[in-house]
Amino acid sequence: MMHLLSFSLLFNVVSFHYVNTFSKRYTYVSFGIEPIQHSGNCDLFVGDWVPDPLGPVYSNESCHVIIPGRNCMKNGSPDSGYLYWRWKPRDCEIPRFNGARFLEMMRDKSWGFIGDSIARNHVQSLFCILSKVEAADEVYYDEEDRPIRWYFPSYNFTLAVIWSPLLLKAAISEDKHGVSSSDIQLHLDKLDEQWTHEYQNFNYVTISGGKWFLKTAIYHYNDTIVGCHYCSSHGNLTEFGYDKAYRQAIKLVFNFIIKSNHSAVVLFRTTTPSHFENGEWFSGGTCNRRMPYKEGEIRVDNVDSAMHDIELEEFNIAITTFGFKTREKLKLLDTTQLSSLRPDGHPDNNAIVQNDCLHWCLPGPIDSWNDLILEMLMHECLTDISRYMLRTCYI
Ligand SMILES: *[C@@H]1O[C@H](CO)[C@@H](O)[C@H](O)[C@H]1NC(C)=O
Ligand SMILES: *[C@@H]1O[C@H](CO)[C@@H](O)[C@H](O)[C@H]1NC(C)=O
Ligand SMILES: *[C@@H]1O[C@H](CO)[C@@H](O)[C@H](O)[C@H]1NC(C)=O
Ligand SMILES: *[C@@H]1O[C@H](CO)[C@@H](O)[C@H](O)[C@H]1NC(C)=O
Ligand SMILES: *[C@@H]1O[C@H](CO)[C@@H](O)[C@H](O)[C@H]1NC(C)=O
Numbered sequence: 001m002m003h004l005l006s007f008s009l010l011f012n013v014v015s016f017h018y019v020n021t022f023s024k025r026y027t028y029v030s031f032g033i034e035p036i037q038h039s040g041n042c043d044l045f046v047g048d049w050v051p052d053p054l055g056p057v058y059s060n061e062s063c064h065v066i067i068p069g070r071n072c073m074k075n076g077s078p079d080s081g082y083l084y085w086r087w088k089p090r091d092c093e094i095p096r097f098n099g100a101r102f103l104e105m106m107r108d109k110s111w112g113f114i115g116d117s118i119a120r121n122h123v124q125s126l127f128c129i130l131s132k133v134e135a136a137d138e139v140y141y142d143e144e145d146r147p148i149r150w151y152f153p154s155y156n157f158t159l160a161v162i163w164s165p166l167l168l169k170a171a172i173s174e175d176k177h178g179v180s181s182s183d184i185q186l187h188l189d190k191l192d193e194q195w196t197h198e199y200q201n202f203n204y205v206t207i208s209g210g211k212w213f214l215k216t217a218i219y220h221y222n223d224t225i226v227g228c229h230y231c232s233s234h235g236n237l238t239e240f241g242y243d244k245a246y247r248q249a250i251k252l253v254f255n256f257i258i259k260s261n262h263s264a265v266v267l268f269r270t271t272t273p274s275h276f277e278n279g280e281w282f283s284g285g286t287c288n289r290r291m292p293y294k295e296g297e298i299r300v301d302n303v304d305s306a307m308h309d310i311e312l313e314e315f316n317i318a319i320t321t322f323g324f325k326t327r328e329k330l331k332l333l334d335t336t337q338l339s340s341l342r343p344d345g346h347p348d349n350n351a352i353v354q355n356d357c358l359h360w361c362l363p364g365p366i367d368s369w370n371d372l373i374l375e376m377l378m379h380e381c382l383t384d385i386s387r388y389m390l391r392t393c394y395i
Contacts, residue, residue: 042092044372045334049292049341049365052086056363057097063128063362070121072347072361081290082344082361087368090295094375097367099133102374103155110158112202114195116165116212118272121359123161125366126373130159160202164195165212168249184217188226188248191256200262206333206373207253210271210307211358213246247310254318258326267373268315269333271307274358275343287357289343298340308336331376335369 060066060073068075072082087094113123127136127150140149142163149160165172169190174180199205216230219240227240250268257266276285315332345365347356360366 042089044089044092044094044375045338046295047087047089047091047338048295049085049338050088052084054086054096055083056367057099058128058132058363060362063131065124065127066362067124069347069356070124070359070362070364072364075347079290082342082365083363085292085342085365087338087371094371097129097371097374099130102370102377103130103133103152103157105377106152106155106157106204108156109203110160110201111204111206112195112198113159113161113206114164114167115206115208115269116163116210117359118210119206119208119269120161120163121362122206122208122269122366122369123159125360125362125364126370127159128362129367129370160198162195162198164192165209166192166249167195167207167209167253168192170217180215183228184212184215185220186217186245187220187223188245189221189252191252196256199256199260199264202264205264205266206269207266208269208271209246209249209253211274213242213249213307214303217245219245243306243310246307247314250311250314251317254314254330257330258318258322263329265331266329267331267333267376268311269369270311270336271304272358272360273301273304273336273340275340275346276355276357277343281355281357284355285357286355287343287346287348291344293341293343295341298337304336304340311336333369333372333376335372338368339365 060071073080086096113119113126130136130152134152134154136150136152136159138149139151139158140160142148148162149158151158166184166186169187169192171185172180173182195207213229216228218228218231218237219226225237228237229240229242229245231237231239253268257264274281275287275289277287277289279285312332312334315330318330319326339360342360342365343357345361347359347361
């Protein structure tokens with residue numbers, strides 16, 4: 001278990017300096033569902049958390065899928081201050097999530113969330129929000145009895161989550177507490193069929209990766225071992241670099257999506273930051289701040305920011321190499337920086353195994369990711385390519 005997240009030992013906390021070489025300009029257009037609320041330039045992912053007296057749209061009582069480790073209203077924070085903030089982009093407002101509107105847009109459609117436990121965290125947030133509008137049927141469970149597919153009958157909308165923490169083909173032997181009996185065998189040239197086989201079943205896909213690439217793993221390419229990560233116990237194997245493996249995974253994911261004949265709208269969600277302080281996850285690190293950081297005040301692990309850089313670079317390569325059609329299909333849901341401002345929204349020491357400063361409370365800051373998704377659904381990019389802001393080009 002020591003190597004589960006022991007990457008953290010390697011990190012220095014550095015100030016997070018965000019450099020984006022691409023133009024931050026795009027223009028909203030409405031497609032008629034509601035009047036244009038704002039015009040001009042607005043980067044949805046740059047802004048601040050502002051006080052929100054209304055609080056979350058759901059509670060631990062209204063939503064029954066919240067697992068104990070995320071139920072901070074019951075087990076967590078000594079105060080409920082973390083519930084009363086909303087994300088405010090610097091140059092525009094995003095409206096409060098409207099579950100009925102979202103479900104109306106999703107009529108006869110399906111949405112798949114692909115990734116690790118943060119993807120599960122995210123889908124549960126969306127599920128809880130939508131449950132206020134309609135109770136869904138749980139239609140399918142995984143081997144640990146967790147629902148992985150829901151159906152909203154009056155909207156004929158299916159919501160699903162697919163467990164694929166590395167997105168690549170991998171042999172993983174890990175129990176539900178994260179204790180592994182042998183190292184991960186990761187194939188850097190093959191995607192995980194768990195998700196590629198299901199891809200064509202979805203109209204919308206949210207896909208994400210990240211933290212699992214920091215675990216001890218043996219890397220394979222063309223069925224030959226090419227190195228490993230955290231290899232000290234493997235004598236003659238050489239360190240390959242988690243960053244190279246992560247970059248390769250994202251490249252393959254984007255290539256698959258671009259080449260696929262299936263026309264899903266895909267949101268690539270960027271890596272989620274953790275907030276351990278005064279130690280690491282295994283050495284008593286905590287996250288007991290009670291307030292969001294202000295813009296510019298944040299400190300992000302350099303591993304989080306390295307992963308985020310890789311994601312933006314590969315996204316921009318995909319978009320610029322493959323052009324306009326890709327842009328319509330592949331969007332960036334760039335939640336890293338705004339989430340890094342929320343050290344106050346984690347379950348912390350309410351988790352069963354160890355302090356949890358990585359996953360998010362439900363309700364909690366992760367709900368804002370859905371506000372952004374709905375906002376992205378509501379607006380479109382202008383087709384004037386010179387004015388595209390690549391990572392916020394809209395559906
Ligand atoms: C919800 O949280 C409250 C405290 O805010 C607690 O009293 C209650 O038991 C919780 N309910 C559930 C179902 O977790
Ligand atoms: C539900 O949606 C699917 C497409 O996702 C469609 O094929 C099916 O006909 C719809 N069912 C009803 C009852 O409208
Ligand atoms: C993969 O390995 C096979 C033999 O096992 C070899 O014939 C082939 O050229 C290799 N392909 C690449 C891309 O290295
Ligand atoms: C590592 O060494 C063992 C023998 O000590 C050998 O069987 C194996 O092929 C070596 N692996 C690599 C990748 O060189
Ligand atoms: C997409 O469709 C074209 C033409 O029908 C076909 O040649 C190609 O193999 C398909 N690609 C994939 C990835 O299925």
